Amino acid sequence: MGVKQIHRPPQNAWERLYVFEIARGLGITLKHALLSWFKPGHMPTYEYPEVKRPLAERFRGRHRIRKREDGSPLCVACYCCQTVCPPQCIDITAEESDDPAVMKRPREFKINLLRCIFCGMCVEACPRDAIYMSHDYELADRTREQLQLGLDDLLENQDNDEGEG
Amino acid sequence: MAKLTIDGREIEAQDGQSVLQAALECGIHIPHLCYHPALKVVGSCRMCLIEIEKVPKLQVACGTPVRDGMVVSTQSERVRKARRGVLEFLSINHPLDCPVCDQAGECKLQDYCFEYGQAESRYQEDKRRFPEQDLGSTLVRDMNRCIHCTRCIRFLRDVAGAEAFTLYERGNRTQVGTYLETPVETPFSMNLVDACPVGALTSKHFRFKGRSWLMEKTRTLCAGCSRGCNVYAWSQKGRVLRLTPAENEWVNRFWLCDYGRLTVNDVNADDRLGDALRLGDCVDPEAALDQAAAKLKAYVDAGAGDKIGVVASARLTNEDNYLIRKLAREVLGTRHLAFVEGKEDDRPFEPSDRPLTEWFIREDKMPITWGARDIILSGEPAGDVLGLIAKARRGELKALLVFGEDLTRVTGEDRVVEVEFLFATGTHKTRTVELAHIAVPEATYLEKGGTFTNEEGRVQRLRPVVAPPGRARSAWQTARELAGRMGAGWSYRATAEVTAEIAAKVPGYQEVDFIEMPEEGQMVEHA
Numbered sequence: 001m002g003v004k005q006i007h008r009p010p011q012n013a014w015e016r017l018y019v020f021e022i023a024r025g026l027g028i029t030l031k032h033a034l035l036s037w038f039k040p041g042h043m044p045t046y047e048y049p050e051v052k053r054p055l056a057e058r059f060r061g062r063h064r065i066r067k068r069e070d071g072s073p074l075c076v077a078c079y080c081c082q083t084v085c086p087p088q089c090i091d092i093t094a095e096e097s098d099d100p101a102v103m104k105r106p107r108e109f110k111i112n113l114l115r116c117i118f119c120g121m122c123v124e125a126c127p128r129d130a131i132y133m134s135h136d137y138e139l140a141d142r143t144r145e146q147l148q149l150g151l152d153d154l155l156e157n158q159d160n161d162e163g164e165g
Numbered sequence: 166m167a168k169l170t171i172d173g174r175e176i177e178a179q180d181g182q183s184v185l186q187a188a189l190e191c192g193i194h195i196p197h198l199c200y201h202p203a204l205k206v207v208g209s210c211r212m213c214l215i216e217i218e219k220v221p222k223l224q225v226a227c228g229t230p231v232r233d234g235m236v237v238s239t240q241s242e243r244v245r246k247a248r249r250g251v252l253e254f255l256s257i258n259h260p261l262d263c264p265v266c267d268q269a270g271e272c273k274l275q276d277y278c279f280e281y282g283q284a285e286s287r288y289q290e291d292k293r294r295f296p297e298q299d300l301g302s303t304l305v306r307d308m309n310r311c312i313h314c315t316r317c318i319r320f321l322r323d324v325a326g327a328e329a330f331t332l333y334e335r336g337n338r339t340q341v342g343t344y345l346e347t348p349v350e351t352p353f354s355m356n357l358v359d360a361c362p363v364g365a366l367t368s369k370h371f372r373f374k375g376r377s378w379l380m381e382k383t384r385t386l387c388a389g390c391s392r393g394c395n396v397y398a399w400s401q402k403g404r405v406l407r408l409t410p411a412e413n414e415w416v417n418r419f420w421l422c423d424y425g426r427l428t429v430n431d432v433n434a435d436d437r438l439g440d441a442l443r444l445g446d447c448v449d450p451e452a453a454l455d456q457a458a459a460k461l462k463a464y465v466d467a468g469a470g471d472k473i474g475v476v477a478s479a480r481l482t483n484e485d486n487y488l489i490r491k492l493a494r495e496v497l498g499t500r501h502l503a504f505v506e507g508k509e510d511d512r513p514f515e516p517s518d519r520p521l522t523e524w525f526i527r528e529d530k531m532p533i534t535w536g537a538r539d540i541i542l543s544g545e546p547a548g549d550v551l552g553l554i555a556k557a558r559r560g561e562l563k564a565l566l567v568f569g570e571d572l573t574r575v576t577g578e579d580r581v582v583e584v585e586f587l588f589a590t591g592t593h594k595t596r597t598v599e600l601a602h603i604a605v606p607e608a609t610y611l612e613k614g615g616t617f618t619n620e621e622g623r624v625q626r627l628r629p630v631v632a633p634p635g636r637a638r639s640a641w642q643t644a645r646e647l648a649g650r651m652g653a654g655w656s657y658r659a660t661a662e663v664t665a666e667i668a669a670k671v672p673g674y675q676e677v678d679f680i681e682m683p684e685e686g687q688m689v690e691h692a
Contacts, residue, residue, distance in 0.1 A: 078264030
């Protein structure tokens with residue numbers, strides 16, 4: 001490893017005085033301070049968490065599983081998402097469904113959110129469009145166990161998010 | 166011999182072989198659905214169409230015998246187009262419910278559609294629909310998926326000797342199944358699941374338990390009877406989910422009986438023993454072995470080694486029995502060695518073309534009765550188990566070591582034997598294990614390596630598929646631990662070392678080679 005010499009552009013006399021440049025910088029700060037006071041809508045930042053940033057339609061948040069009309073999961077436990085998942089965070093256990101037309105349903109559907117990389121390949125692989133990634137991205141929690149999603153967690157709160165399949 | 170050219174490759178085939186057989190033998194794959202090497206040829210699926218030079222129409226490879234100078238093309242555009250057409254017809258009524266179908270991943274129709282088919286269906290009309298049908302305790306039939314290859318019918322009629330299945334109704338409504346939905350009552354019913362190239366017949370036992378591509382497949386042996394069928398054990402997350410037959414021309418051909426397949430339930434049972442027990446309470450296995458060895462050493466040091474009885478079993482491996490025998494004879498110095506063996510079966514053993522019911526399942530439900538005779542007896546007389554128990558009841562024995570057996574099953578009584586010291590190894594929480602002064606857990610046949618000698622004298626390799634529960638281990642390891650604690654300098658670290666010693670010491674086993682053992686096994690001479 002050699003040492004790389006950086007040649008800074010030479011400063012002229014005005015810049016070398018500093019005091020005028022400092023005053024100009026303070027002027028910029030003052031301009032924005034006044035703008036935030038009199039024209040708050042103009043600001044490029046959001047007052048999170050009171051105000052949330054609009055998300056792209058295809059934003060990938062935590063998973064949910066769509067329901068049938070009777071409230072049962074649309075998932076048929078084909079294990080395609082589990083197979084394709086790169087960090088292997090999905091763990092499914094299948095069972096026989098009471099409904100002969102459905103045949104197979106998940107008894108357990110576990111997603112380890114700590115391991116998930118939110119790549120969306122499970123959504124891509126799903127033959128029934130059952131799993132989708134919602135716009136829910138506030139995923140902090142107090143224990144690791146609370147970030148292991150079960151089938152009930154995946155089925156709840158479907159009405160108030162606009163996730164895309 | 167006939168010389169023919171397939172896809173520009175010159176191959177030799179035996180007269181009377183079909184083009185399909187000749188091609189498969191040379192590793193040229195021709196797609197086929199209704200053809201099965203053990204079943205009669207019907208040529209009904211039309212999947213194996215091939216183009217033969219100077220023959221105007223495409224021919225089925227399974228039904229065309231080889232001729233000298235034949236020039237066959239299996240990949241020409243005409244052939245591929247015809248296969249695409251056949252698949253389109255087969256898929257007309259097929260539900261394409263691969264996500265819920267157990268056959269997915271090992272389904273030939275799925276594979277061929279992937280290879281030749283088109284992604285979009287041109288069929289607009291309604292598909293036929295049948296309800297699922299229960300076919301007894303082992304099978305579920307989903308007629309929607311059936312492609313009418315009749316492999317199930319031919320298996321039952323020509324191989325199993327139970328003419329239960331037939332085709333009924335006609336055309337689009339054709340159904341395959343039992344008349345009036347009667348259950349299939351044959352001890353080989355689950356072979357229908359393997360015979361079915363699609364998911365029309367699925368196993369109730371395995372249904373929805375796992376996906377073929379997520380499971381690991383290990384070639385090992387079935388321990389259900391003395392035939393020693395070759396099986397694939399399919400495991401996932403440390404559990405064996407199913408057994409399927411592995412081909413062995415000399416033992417089980419392509420088949421496996423239902424009883425053998427369901428032995429896997431015993432391995433997965435809830436009452437498996439994972440900890441060592443002292444009078445029914447859990448203890449550390451190492452401490453239990455220390456205590457047992459100290460107790461046995463006290464007998465040997467007091468000159469009472471001959472008052473120790475040892476019971477081996479034909480349920481264990483050759484290696485287990487060899488070290489149990491060595492423990493009894495060399496370390497304990499007792500003459501009282503017996504083993505639990507199975508029933509005699511005087512029917513011929515060799516696989517034949519007669520119905521499976523006549524030859525397949527052996528009366529002897531122990532995997533190595535013959536191996537145990539070779540290894541434990543080694544030419545010497547040994548008492549039978551009932552004699553040993555009688556001796557113990559008369560007070561002639563002070564201690565009894567029981568390996569891998571439940572003595573209450575042997576005697577048919579609820580009590581075991583009242584001896585001063587009863588040591589037992591057990592795979593399950595049996596009566597013997599509960600009553601033993603010290604019991605240590607034992608691995609089952611799917612959890613240990615070793616060799617089995619079947620009724621015919623064929624030595625085959627058993628491979629560990631999953632880890633045993635808790636602290637369980639093989640009987641040979643338990644015997645080694647006991648001997649080591651009693652001062653014998655045994656240095657066996659691996660099963661192969663015990664097998665090598667068997668080859669060196671047991672008459673007739675000179676040729677047995679654990680590492681290099683061929684898939685079909687090695688024959689030994691019974692002593």
